Amino acid sequence: MRLHVRHESEYTYDQPVVLGPQTLYLYPRTYPYQQLLRYDLIIDPQPSKVVQNVDVEGNVQQLVYINQPTTHLRVTVDIEMNSEEFNSFDFVLFPFDTQRVPFRYPKNDYDLLQPYLDRTGVSERIEQWARQLAASADWQTTTFLMVLNQTIRTFTYQVREEGKPFPPEQTLMQRSGSCRDYTTLFMAACRSLGIAARFVSGYLLGNPQQEHQLHAWAEVYLPGAGWRGFDPTEGSVVVNRHIFLTSTAKPELAAPISGTYSGQANSTLRSELVFA
Numbered sequence: 001m002r003l004h005v006r007h008e009s010e011y012t013y014d015q016p017v018v019l020g021p022q023t024l025y026l027y028p029r030t031y032p033y034q035q036l037l038r039y040d041l042i043i044d045p046q047p048s049k050v051v052q053n054v055d056v057e058g059n060v061q062q063l064v065y066i067n068q069p070t071t072h073l074r075v076t077v078d079i080e081m082n083s084e085e086f087n088s089f090d091f092v093l094f095p096f097d098t099q100r101v102p103f104r105y106p107k108n109d110y111d112l113l114q115p116y117l118d119r120t121g122v123s124e125r126i127e128q129w130a131r132q133l134a135a136s137a138d139w140q141t142t143t144f145l146m147v148l149n150q151t152i153r154t155f156t157y158q159v160r161e162e163g164k165p166f167p168p169e170q171t172l173m174q175r176s177g178s179c180r181d182y183t184t185l186f187m188a189a190c191r192s193l194g195i196a197a198r199f200v201s202g203y204l205l206g207n208p209q210q211e212h213q214l215h216a217w218a219e220v221y222l223p224g225a226g227w228r229g230f231d232p233t234e235g236s237v238v239v240n241r242h243i244f245l246t247s248t249a250k251p252e253l254a255a256p257i258s259g260t261y262s263g264q265a266n267s268t269l270r271s272e273l274v275f276a
Contacts, residue, residue: 013072015071016069020260023062034081034084057249093222094224102194149237152232155176
């Protein structure tokens with residue numbers, strides 16, 4: 001299947017400003033079943049330099065430098081990918097004791113996964129809730145992840161284009177939130193039972209509610225399976241309709257465009273996302 005997305009973001013300023021370095025996370029992360037066919041990046045005003053590198057978590061990071069005063073910043077990406085079907089459950093959890101939660105990773109994995117096991121935001125209420133769901137799944141790891149996914153899917157969805165994710169307990173108590181709120185709650189529940197989880201930002205094809213804005217979902221690290229995606233907004237595993245832009249242990253680091261400017265101007269943002 002071919003996936004084609006065009007994403008344009010435009011910041012406008014009511015007075016000229018001087019832009020600091022802008023950090024972009026807009027370059028797709030490829031997976032074994034996905035291949036990048038085309039990537040075009042257009043920036044207006046014309047930057048003096050664009051540095052492309054790999055950040056500490058393995059994401060492609062683009063640093064944009066613009067030397068001239070401006071009243072706008074327009075960033076457009078045009079992406080085309082080939083995305084093949086695959087079976088998300090085609091794995092065997094090993095060591096075998098990781099087939100039940102809670103579990104502990106082999107030492108080498110555990111040492112490397114520390115940022116994704118951080119319990120910030122894991123309250124007693126969330127841990128109790130996660131254990132109730134795990135008990136209903138007979139403490140089976142994969143079954144628990146699907147029950148958690150589908151339980152959050154029943155919450156009331158909010159369209160909330162700006163702002164940080166809500167604290168996980170707030171989302172749980174309100175039974176409501178945006179995709180990034182759902183994802184952060186999913187991560188906290190997983191981490192409460194010792195499952196490493198990270199936040200993923202990208203695009204989702206095929207959901208009319210999500211096709212005009214960035215989407216968020218979670219990945220968990222399963223021994224024998226590696227990183228596997230779960231989308232609590234969809235209530236499903238991630239297959240071939242998602243395009244990955246960035247993954248991180250800390251959701252606040254997943255912004256597609258971030259940077260500073262100097263000046264007294266007020267700014268506004270317009271964003272347009274089109275799948276073809």
